[in-house]
Amino acid sequence: MKSISTKFFRTALLLPLVVGGFVANSQTITAAPTVTLAAADNQTKVTKTDAKKDSAATVLQFNKKKADPTDTAFKPVRRLWGYAFGDAYYKQHSDALNRGGSNQYTGIAANRNGMQMRRIYLGYDYDINKKFSVEALLAAEDNETTSIINGAPSTTTGDLLSDNKLTFYIKLLNLRIHDVWKGTDLVIGQVSTPAFPLLSEKIWAYRDIERTVTDIRRTPSYDLGATLQGTFDPDTKNYGYNIMVGNGTSAKPETDGNKWYYGDIWAKFLDKKIILDFYADYEKLTYNTATASSVSRNMFKGYVAYTTPVFTFGVEAFTNLLKNGASVVNAAKVKSQENETAQAISIYAHGRILKDKKSNNDILGYFVRYDNYNPDTKFDASHGTYTGLVSNYDPNTKENFFTGGLDWQPYKNIHFMPNVYYNGYTSNVPGVEKGHDLVYRATFFFQFGK
16 A cells, blocks of 8 residues: 555656646647536536535536537637525534534534525636646635533634625636647646545535545645646546646645645546546655654545436545654653554435436435544554644544435525435544534525526
């Protein structure tokens, strides 16, 4: 496994050379006769369900643009689009210890109710010519006030101005260079990473209900860098890959000299109904001069799904190796650092209950999902008190997540989804009580321009 990931990330290091080589030879490149599909198209069979959730700006439009190869006339895309989702919610029970870190309802008091916009997207697509296209996306997300009821301090989070008003930030802004070689695009700038947004998130199809199991731990869904997105078989698009080098800081400026290396290989079988995916990443996070030790993360993730317009079933699991990821203080108050091995598995299904025979659109569907998460399979309470050194990887608390609900679609691209959110907490530390968060929600989703 180590040699595979080493070769993979060596390949990723060639990205800057590819960029430089392309710029040097850009005047000699012959424009392709047709516009190549975006990598997201290459990876996902677009159905009504995943079109509803698609956050990639180009999927549907490029799908409509499969031009006749004999038609050499350039037909540019200029398209404004967007979507939004949010909830009316009631939190029936709150974990007494406020565990869960950056989970969606951590820190919100029991018996609290509210209405929340959890995501607003405004995007624009533009084809410069046959060879170059641009994607831009503004996002405003996760405005919520966490508090303990009865006068305790509260904190408002999300993409906010100094007066706590929700505001947009630049989530994506990139230049796509089509067919640097047949079947492969080079994308540079603020771009979707290979971690989950290009494939597994689309098939899960309910980001408005919950993030994927990898996203919950805040593996970057977007980053500033360069990526190659392509297929090994451009004519059939059954096998493909994505590799990327980025800052690892999403929309924020780089804070150190360490880069995040991403890699993904996928395959589709049985008329693209069965999808297999393997993902890996690596980043060196910090170096502690006092202990002469470095902290790094190295994730391996597998994904398998069976998907049709009527029924989808998926399983996603990861192992994240956190080198020196925990600070441990023993009974003699001696501090040391230990490795963590975090593991998680997510199992879900969703499908159709009713459809409109005239329009062939889904009217009523369902979804259900269960996640199990262990932050440190090597945790040993006899070693002392553990403190996590990697963000969103507290080694002390195991989690069991469940969600389920109905999806009513009165009109295409408008959805109302009553659902339940449950997250249970069990401590790795002996004697610490169990707890859970339980929330009832009426979630809505709508999109335009697609």
